[in-house]
Amino acid sequence: MLELKNVSKQFNHRQILNKMNLTVNDGDAIAIVGPSGAGKTTLLRCISGLEKIDSGEITMDGEPFDPYTNRDNDRVIGVVFQDFQLFPNLSVMENITLAPTLVLKQSAAEANQAARQLLDQLALSGKEDIYPYQLSGGQKQRVALARALAMNPKILCYDEPTSALDPDLRHEVEKIILKLKKAGMTQLVVTHDLEFAEHIADKIKHVEAL
Amino acid sequence: MDYIWQIMPSLLSGVKMTLSIFLLTLIGSIPLGIIVGLGRSSRFKPLRDILGIYVWIMRGTPLLLQLIVVFYGLPVVGIVFQRYNAALFAFILNYTAYFAEIFRGGLQSIDRGQYESARVLRLSYGQTIRKIVLPQVTKIVLPSIGNEVINLVKDSSLVYVIGLGDLLRAGNVATARDVTLVPLALVAIIYLLLTAVLTFAQRRIENHFSYFK
Numbered sequence: 001m002l003e004l005k006n007v008s009k010q011f012n013h014r015q016i017l018n019k020m021n022l023t024v025n026d027g028d029a030i031a032i033v034g035p036s037g038a039g040k041t042t043l044l045r046c047i048s049g050l051e052k053i054d055s056g057e058i059t060m061d062g063e064p065f066d067p068y069t070n071r072d073n074d075r076v077i078g079v080v081f082q083d084f085q086l087f088p089n090l091s092v093m094e095n096i097t098l099a100p101t102l103v104l105k106q107s108a109a110e111a112n113q114a115a116r117q118l119l120d121q122l123a124l125s126g127k128e129d130i131y132p133y134q135l136s137g138g139q140k141q142r143v144a145l146a147r148a149l150a151m152n153p154k155i156l157c158y159d160e161p162t163s164a165l166d167p168d169l170r171h172e173v174e175k176i177i178l179k180l181k182k183a184g185m186t187q188l189v190v191t192h193d194l195e196f197a198e199h200i201a202d203k204i205k206h207v208e209a210l
Numbered sequence: 211m212d213y214i215w216q217i218m219p220s221l222l223s224g225v226k227m228t229l230s231i232f233l234l235t236l237i238g239s240i241p242l243g244i245i246v247g248l249g250r251s252s253r254f255k256p257l258r259d260i261l262g263i264y265v266w267i268m269r270g271t272p273l274l275l276q277l278i279v280v281f282y283g284l285p286v287v288g289i290v291f292q293r294y295n296a297a298l299f300a301f302i303l304n305y306t307a308y309f310a311e312i313f314r315g316g317l318q319s320i321d322r323g324q325y326e327s328a329r330v331l332r333l334s335y336g337q338t339i340r341k342i343v344l345p346q347v348t349k350i351v352l353p354s355i356g357n358e359v360i361n362l363v364k365d366s367s368l369v370y371v372i373g374l375g376d377l378l379r380a381g382n383v384a385t386a387r388d389v390t391l392v393p394l395a396l397v398a399i400i401y402l403l404l405t406a407v408l409t410f411a412q413r414r415i416e417n418h419f420s421y422f423k
């Protein structure tokens with residue numbers, strides 16, 4: 001369980017998040033919605049440790065938890081970026097296995113096998129050895145998802161997972177998120193697509209512009 | 211023809227000097243250029259500024275002047291180099307600055323998101339630089355590096371000013387002694403051959419990096 005209590009964040013003396021509270025239960029899929037500029041991405045970046053919070057408290061399973069400094073491999077927060085940010089110089093396989101081998105110290109065989117399984121589940125079999133520029137947008141997103149999942153994250157965050165895709169791919173993303181939910185993954189999804197949010201989420205968190 | 215064979219040994223020993231300055235300068239200044247380039251992109255402003263001044267001095271004054279200062283000037287303050295070491299020192303210092311600027315530009319063209327996705331994957335700074343950033347930067351900077359490398363072959367002829375016998379000097383000496391332009395023509399041909407080889411190598415390396423975009 002991840003809990004945010006009174007989390008605040010400013011940029012250049014402008015309050016973006018003000019005393020934000022959020023409880024994320026294990027296995028939950030939570031949609032974060034709100035107008036543009038409200039701070040949805042900022043919230044996600046604070047949770048995934050890309051921004052330092054100014055004040056407030058974050059706990060995981062009741063213990064204090066600072067995503068910004070956390071290096072604990074059992075408490076990885078995975079992120080699927082809006083623009084995916086695959087590593088262009090690495091093949092699909094290498095994108096997925098890089099961190100598990102370097103960080104989790106998995107053997108190459110172990111990491112490859114896990115990656116193959118993920119690629120299978122995400123309908124990417126056969127793409128192992130090609131490079132990101134050779135993938136479609138939807139495929140890139142699923143590779144980014146596989147890359148995040150390979151680190152066995154406690155929580156998986158998505159920023160606008162439907163924004164860079166054709167509308168008919170939205171349904172695919174929905175299916176994947178629901179499938180992961182069934183498998184017990186805890187997910188946080190930033191979106192401004194309310195219909196999409198209602199389809200995937202147990203709980204919808206509204207972030208208001210300040 | 212006989213004359214050519216007669217002067218070849220001295221030209222070749224000049225080539226040896228030219229190539230040794232060339233190769234050792236590259237070996238020294240490319241890694242240093244990467245490090246200085248990283249420093250120039252650092253978040254720590256004093257470091258950026260100090261390296262900025264260094265780059266400004268190295269690029270803002272003639273290499274010839276730097277050679278003279280290192281060999282004839284530094285002994286005044288008690289730092290004495292042998293001729294060859296002085297040349298290497300000056301060349302490495304100078305070329306590091308040029309390479310650093312090239313690498314800085316390359317580093318700046320890498321999306322911040324690449325560092326962020328490496329960070330959420332828990333890669334260390336060193337792993338991120340080695341596995342993600344440098345391969346991409348290398349691909350970007352290869353054309354500019356190639357230019358500098360070819361410049362370096364020709365710049366190495368400046369070492370004559372501190373009395374080292376490189377290719378151009380060997381040609382000059384023979385021309386003055388035998389009153390013929392043949393040695394200089396040979397010198398030009400040898401430089402052209404060297405740059406042809408380098409251009410070919412550059413193509414090969416650029417091709418090697420065409421597997422990603």
Ligand SMILES: Nc1ncnc2c1ncn2[C@@H]1O[C@H](COP(=O)(O)OP(=O)(O)OP(=O)(O)O)[C@@H](O)[C@H]1O
Nearest residue numbers: 011012016034035036037038039040041042043192
């Ligand atoms: N690094 C930063 N420095 C300064 N201001 C920032 C920074 N990041 C975000 N902001 C500002 O914080 C506010 C919230 O940005 P954020 O990206 O979180 O909004 P969002 O809700 O994700 O919007 P959108 O729906 O358009 O993606 C914006 O006004 C933005 O300009």
Ligand SMILES: [Mg+2]
Nearest residue numbers: 040041042159
């Ligand atoms: Mg956003």
